[in-house]
Amino acid sequence: xxxxxxxxxxxxxxxxxxxxxxxxxxxxxxxxxxxxxxxxxxxxxxxxxxxxxxxxxxxxxxxxxxxxxxxxxxxxxxxxxxxxxxxxxxxxxxxxxxxxxxxxxxxxxxxxxxxxxxxxxxxxxxxxxxxxxxxxxxxxxxxxxxxxxxxxxxxxxxxxxxxxxxxxxxxxxxxxxxxxxxxxxxxxxxxxxxxxxxxxxxxxxxxxxxxxxxxxxxxxxxxxxxxxxxxxxxxxxxxxxxxxxxxxxxxxxxxxxxx
Amino acid sequence: xxxxxxxxxxxxxxxxxxxxxxxxxxxxxxxxxxxxxxxxxxxxxxxxxxxxxxxxxxxxxxxxxxxxxxxxxxxxxxxxxxxxxxxxxxxxxxxxxxxxxxxxxxxxxxxxxxxxxxxxxxxxxxxxxxxxxxxxxxxxxxxxxxxxxxxxxxxxxxxxxxxxxxxxxxxxxxxxxxxxxxxxxxxxxxxxxxxxxxxxxxxxxxxxxxxxxxxxxxxxxxxxxxxxxxxxxxxxxxxxxxxxxxxxxxxxxxxxxxxxxxxxxxxxxxxxxxxxxxxxxxxxxxxxxxxxxxxxxxxxxxxxxxxxxxxxxxxxxxxxxxxxxxxxxxxxxxxxxxxxxxxxxxxxxxxxxxxxxxxxxxxxxxxxxxxxxxxxxxxxxxxxxxxxxxxxxxxxxxxxxxxxxxxxxxxxxxxxxxxxxxxxxxxxxxxxxxxxxxxxxxxxxxxxxxxxxxxxxxxxxxxxxxxxxxxxxxxxxxxxxxxxxxxxxxxxxxxxxxxxxxxxxxxxxxxxxxxxxxxxxxxxxxxxxxxxxxxxxxxxxxxxxxxxxxxxxxxxx
Numbered sequence: 054x055x056x057x058x059x060x061x062x063x064x065x066x067x068x069x070x071x072x073x074x075x076x077x078x079x080x081x082x083x084x085x086x087x088x089x090x091x092x093x094x095x096x097x098x099x100x101x102x103x104x105x106x107x108x109x110x111x112x113x114x115x116x117x118x119x120x121x122x123x124x125x126x127x128x129x130x131x132x133x134x135x136x137x138x139x140x141x142x143x144x145x146x147x148x149x150x151x152x153x154x155x156x157x158x159x160x161x162x163x164x165x166x167x168x169x170x171x172x173x174x175x176x177x178x179x180x181x182x183x184x185x186x187x188x189x190x191x192x193x194x195x196x197x198x199x200x201x202x203x204x205x206x207x208x209x210x211x212x213x214x215x216x217x218x219x220x221x222x223x224x225x226x227x228x229x230x231x232x233x234x235x236x237x238x239x240x241x242x243x244x245x246x247x248x249x250x251x252x253x254x255x256x257x258x259x260x261x262x263x264x265x266x267x268x269x270x271x272x273x274x275x276x277x278x279x280x281x282x283x284x285x286x287x288x289x290x291x292x293x294x295x296x297x298x299x300x301x302x303x304x305x306x307x308x309x310x311x312x
Numbered sequence: 313x314x315x316x317x318x319x320x321x322x323x324x325x326x327x328x329x330x331x332x333x334x335x336x337x338x339x340x341x342x343x344x345x346x347x348x349x350x351x352x353x354x355x356x357x358x359x360x361x362x363x364x365x366x367x368x369x370x371x372x373x374x375x376x377x378x379x380x381x382x383x384x385x386x387x388x389x390x391x392x393x394x395x396x397x398x399x400x401x402x403x404x405x406x407x408x409x410x411x412x413x414x415x416x417x418x419x420x421x422x423x424x425x426x427x428x429x430x431x432x433x434x435x436x437x438x439x440x441x442x443x444x445x446x447x448x449x450x451x452x453x454x455x456x457x458x459x460x461x462x463x464x465x466x467x468x469x470x471x472x473x474x475x476x477x478x479x480x481x482x483x484x485x486x487x488x489x490x491x492x493x494x495x496x497x498x499x500x501x502x503x504x505x506x507x508x509x510x511x512x513x514x515x516x517x518x519x520x521x522x523x524x525x526x527x528x529x530x531x532x533x534x535x536x537x538x539x540x541x542x543x544x545x546x547x548x549x550x551x552x553x554x555x556x557x558x559x560x561x562x563x564x565x566x567x568x569x570x571x572x573x574x575x576x577x578x579x580x581x582x583x584x585x586x587x588x589x590x591x592x593x594x595x596x597x598x599x600x601x602x603x604x605x606x607x608x609x610x611x612x613x614x615x616x617x618x619x620x621x622x623x624x625x626x627x628x629x630x631x632x633x634x635x636x637x638x639x640x641x642x643x644x645x646x647x648x649x650x651x652x653x654x655x656x657x658x659x660x661x662x663x664x665x666x667x668x669x670x671x672x673x674x675x676x677x678x679x680x681x682x683x684x685x686x687x688x689x690x691x692x693x694x695x696x697x698x699x700x701x702x703x704x705x706x707x708x709x710x711x712x713x714x715x716x717x718x719x720x721x722x723x724x725x726x727x728x729x730x731x732x733x734x735x736x737x738x739x740x741x742x743x744x745x746x747x748x749x750x751x752x753x754x755x756x757x758x759x760x761x762x763x764x765x766x767x768x769x770x771x772x773x774x775x776x777x778x779x780x781x782x783x784x785x786x787x788x789x790x791x792x793x794x795x796x797x798x799x800x801x802x803x804x805x806x807x808x809x810x811x812x813x814x815x816x817x818x819x820x821x822x823x824x825x826x827x828x829x830x831x832x833x834x835x836x837x838x839x840x841x842x843x844x845x846x847x848x849x850x851x852x853x854x855x856x857x858x859x860x861x862x863x864x865x866x867x868x869x
Contacts, residue, residue, distance in 0.1 A: 108723050108868040110859070131726035142717040144646075144793070146653035151646070158642035159725040187653070 057084045059211060059242055060105070065114035067100055067266075074100050076266040077114070082244070084210070087237045089257030090246040091286075093294050097266040098246045099139060102215050105244070106136045118211065132160070135209035137217045141196035145189035149175060149199045152188065153206060160207045167206060174202035178225060193220035201229065212236070213244045218252065230256050254286035264294050314346045317448055331593040333441075334434035341428075341441035346448075375456035377810075378406075383460025392469050392566065396477060396559030399461045400484055403454050404555055407488045408523040410453060411446070412516050412663065436597045443489060450485045473566030480558040483581055487554060490588030495519065497596035513655050520663030524670045546573055557581040630743035635736060639727075643736025647710075647792055648744050654793055657709045664705035665749065668698055690824060692757045692765050696772035697820040699750060700813065703780035706741050710784065713793025719866040722791050730789065731857040735849060737792045738784040742777065750776075767835060771823060774841035779816045781848050786812070788865050789857045 060082035067075040075097045082088055092098050103109045105116065107127045116123040118130045143152060150171055157167025175181050178198040188196060197220050204212065218226050233243050233256055247253055253260060254274055262270040270277055270293055274286060283289035291297055318339055321328065325335050382402055389395045428438055458481055466474030496512070503511050550556045551573075560577025564570055570578075623631075627648060635644045651657055672695055722733055754769040788795075826833040 103868065106724055108720060110863060128726045128728055131724065136720075136724050138720055140717060142715070143721070144650060144715050144718055146650050147646070151649055155642050155646045156721070156725070158645075159727060161726075 058082070059084045059119055060244075061115075061117045062105075063115040065101070065104065065112060065116065067097070067104065067109070067112045074266050075112075078263070078266070078268055080261065080268070080271075082242060084242050085237055085240045086258040087233055087243045087245055087256050089253035089260040090244060090263070091248070091250070091253055091260065091290065092263040093296070096263045098263065099215055101263070102136075102213050102244065102246050106134060106213050107131055108136075132207075133210045135204035135207070135212040137197075137200050137204045137212070137214045139215040139219065141193055141200055141220065143188050143196060143199060146187060148185045148187055149180070149202070150184045152199065153203050156203045157206050162207060170206050171202065174205060175199075177228070178202070194222055194225065197221055198225065209241070211242045211244065213246075215246045216248065217245070218247070218249060226252070250285070250287040250290055260286065262290065262293055269293055314343060314350065317346060318343055321444065328440060331436055331440060331589070332434070332597075333437040337433050337437045338441050338444070341433075341438065342444050345441065345445045372452075372456050375453055376459050379457040380460045382457070383464050386461055386464055387468075392473065393559050393563045395465065395468070396480070396562045397555050399458065399465075399477070400480070400555035400558045403457060403481065403484055404488055405523055405526075406457055407450050407454060407485065408492070409520070410450060411488070411492045412520045412523075412659070436593055439597045440593075443493065447485060447489055450489060451482060454481050454485050469566055473562060476562045476565045480562050480581060483561075483585055484554075484558050486585040487557075487588065490585055490592060491554075493592050494588060494596065497592060501596070509655065513659050516659050517662045517666060521666030521670060524663075524667045551576055551580065554584075557584065626748075627744075630747065634739040634743050637732075639732045640736040640739070643733045644740045644743075645736075647737045647740035650793065651741055651744055654713055656713045657793065660709035660712060661702075661705055661745065664702050668702060671698060687761060690827060692761050693768060693772070693820065693824055693827070695753070695757065696769060697775070697816070697823075699746075699753070699772070700776055700779055700816050702746060702749070703742075703776045704783055704813065706746060707738065707780055707784040707787065710737055710741055710792055711787070711790045711795040713795070715793045716796055717794075717867070719791045719794055720868045723863075723866075723868050729854055729857070730859055730862045731853045733791065734785065734789060734857050735853055738781060742780055746776075746780070767838075768823070768827065771834060771837045771841065772820075774838065774845065775816060775819050775823070778841055778845050778848065779812060781845065781853075783812055785848065785853050785856050789862050790865055791862075794866065 058081050060080065062078055062080040065075050065078040066073070078097075078101065090098055090101070100109065104112050105118070105123070107123065107130065110124075110127075119133055121129050123130060147155075150168065153171040154164060154167055157170075158164060162170075172181060172184065175184055175198070178201075180195065180198055183191070183195065188199065191199070197217070201217060218229060221229065230252060233245070237243055237258070245253065245257065257274065259273055260270070260277060261268055270289075277289060281289060281292065283292060291299070321339065321342075328335050328338055382399075386395055386398060389398065455478075458477075462474050462477055465477050495515070499511055499515050500508065502508075546556075557577050557580035560574055561581040564574035564578055623645075627645075631641060631644060631648075635641050722730065727733075750769075750773060754766070757765055757769065823834060823837060826836065
């Protein structure tokens, strides 16, 4: 399964009304990799992820996932992917177990198998005692853990993560990072969209930087660093997105509100 | 439009400040709320100005349409006092219903706490701005509902009478709003957090039933022996009935009759809303802000409840009957659990059950009630078909809730047709809430009329089930409990439901006709309804609810 092209994107474009958000993205993603998908606010990261997960069906360009056309074989593709959204929004009156049972059943899993998996996954996050409590009583981080577990229930081959570490405590962040590395070793592909440069730098096999709907850098951190000699991804990010005058901006900001 | 609405408060600046609010902050908060309403009405991806206007026009049209029936009925009423009494009673009930369905979500909206609470906002400003917001909506609704009545009143009793009527409509809105505030804020003193949320929900259900009972009682007070000459006698307790204050005031000014009883009515109509507002400001609002924060924290700090994961025998039985197809079972199970827990659903649905009980009980307490005549009649059919309203509410209640951003869950599943979610949803709600009540009702009716009415109960059940399915499938396909309750909703849905209701009433009459045509003729309806239900569930729903349709309405962000 390693090193097979599993996602192929050709000239992906997306408009919201008159506003062009994606300006022709071309990508090939091979299996067993962690792809760090980074970019400034409004660059089009979440839009790309939502298109790839089948949440947005209006776009131009061609996308194939697992050799199947996204437009026509969405259903088959959805069976093999997992998605962790940016906002941890769930039905608050349900319990994690009920939510995961629903997800499992919709994905055609046996109820008992789903229950067993849900228990095991939640146990890793030390949330087994919370399995039958309503989600309304959970903190943001706890909800995020429920989302991570439910996205992995069906053992997907390709996992899309949109800011998956949002709200997680330090231990959970370390645990998820380790988990992602293990999953990639097993041949799973992880498409990881985030603002957290240090995490992306540490775990990604390949980093794709987009700005204003275009890919402006693509490669491993070492490959990208060879070209520029930036000390870390954060510096590379600020340089490539043309935002190097942070000090001046901070001074202007303080001046503006102290007036 | 927003500027015009805000300018209406300029003459009351002194009053607003006297109530402990900062006038400028009050206007800014109100302006913000109206701006947000104005934009959210346009909906996602629809930025045209015409779309907003269309929603408002449709909304106003449906309210005027409801008022039309009432206004035309009022042509028959000769007495001015009775005319206005009916009008104000009708308005109060409609406003109470509006308050119950919308007011709590607006008054107790905690979503803006994070913005408002850190700001140095003076005393009662937030509470007053929220109430002014609701006041504007209620006034618009009350005016739309009364347009036809105002025209009829102007022709019957003169222009002056019509103008005074308009003035009393606003007084009525103010009074009803104050009354609701007094009750809600009073309740807030009793509990906090999660308990308060539950208390508010059950309280809403109780007052909905109370208003309906009061309405029925109010109508029954009128001597209806001669429908064209209905007269409302004035007893000592008439001075305690709010619609009588306002009708007394209109009659007094338009006929220049200022006797003792009319002066009392004028005094009550003018003073009570003002006194009520002062009472609220002085004694009840100070706890409002603090309790509002409690409400937000309620779920977190409340004792954690462990849910049982076992499915009851009743669930398994209903699941077997209603969802033979495996793909619908997951949605059926999910919604079955959620309906028991979703507050907005219960707030919308449970009062409708209360109304039905009131509507069924009241006739038994009228003077003309005769038991032997009753059991000879086919009135059980009317009682059975009244349950259509429960079906209507059930269909509507399934969409609204506080889970506006959960739709992504459904979209990411590998499901060919979204129709299965909607089928599972309405079936779960119907099986869990409608069936037990209907079975209980049938048992009660059998004790009065005998077992021979069972086939009729089965036919009515099929008709109501068919109606509920159609009402749900033909409305906008929003995922369960994900649609925000808006103070203003489009009138298109109302017209659709209205035409469906007319059709079902016609089916009720068809049932009655067949019952008296020849023996067992009514049984012909069973295969007809059965086939219709099969068609709707097997074909129509898949045609109506497609991903294209669903994607255009639901937001997956």
